[in-house]
Amino acid sequence: MRTHGWSGATPADDDEAIARILEAARRAVDRSGGDISITAVARDLGVTRQTVYRYFPTVEALLGATAIAQVDPFLDLLAAHLGGIRDPTEAVVEGIAYTLEQIPEEKYLSMVLAPGRASAFSAGVTSDTALAFGRSILERFGVDWVEAGLAGANLDELVEHMLRIVQSFVIDPGRPRRSGAELRSYLRKWVAPAVDRMRSPAGAH
Structure with a gap:
């Protein structure tokens, strides 16, 4: 796991990184429904889009994982x-x-x-x-x-x-x-x- 970004608070491991990405995506969904972007999620976390894409290759994959995590x-x-x-x-x-x-x-x-x-x-x-x-x-x-x-x-x-x-x-x-x-x-x-x-x-x- 790369350590660039994360607003100065680097996750301890990939599991924590994924959890934080999903939480940021949940916040985005709560604000705007299902119409979210990788850019907005990355900005919220203080990371690059490439960091989010490393764990979720598409917006669809991120949205699906976020929804599953919230049911x-x-x-x-x-x-x-x-x-x-x-x-x-x-x-x-x-x-x-x-x-x-x-x-x-x-x-x-x-x-x-x-x-x-x-x-x-x-x-x-x-x-x-x-x-x-x-x-x-x-x-x-x-x-x-x-x-x-x-x-x-x-x-x-x-x-x-x-x-x-x-x-x-x-x-x-x-x-x-x-x-x-x-x-x-x-x-x-x-x-x-x-x-x-x-x-x-x-x-x-």
């Missing part, structure tokens, strides 16, 4: 909302529905999931960013995935499947848009059977 409050809400659900299939249905309903209300969640340059989906639902975010959602569920037979590769496929469902609803929410009981009924009809088929006999209904 913990939503994940806490999701965990509380799903706290009493132990059945994997019902947890998946409710997790998808609740996430879709919260996108318009949560600024950083919207940045992660809604179409746009900061979206975790900008590189597709199988990108490392998207899959990491999907796993962070499943980890908040009160479900024993191993007991349900959905550990390892099966859990990775479940993450991908959920992200594909969320992506399709984000891109085209339907006409009219489904919400509430109607959305959950649709997901139970078409998504729940796929989850049930992935579960081991011991963990299935």
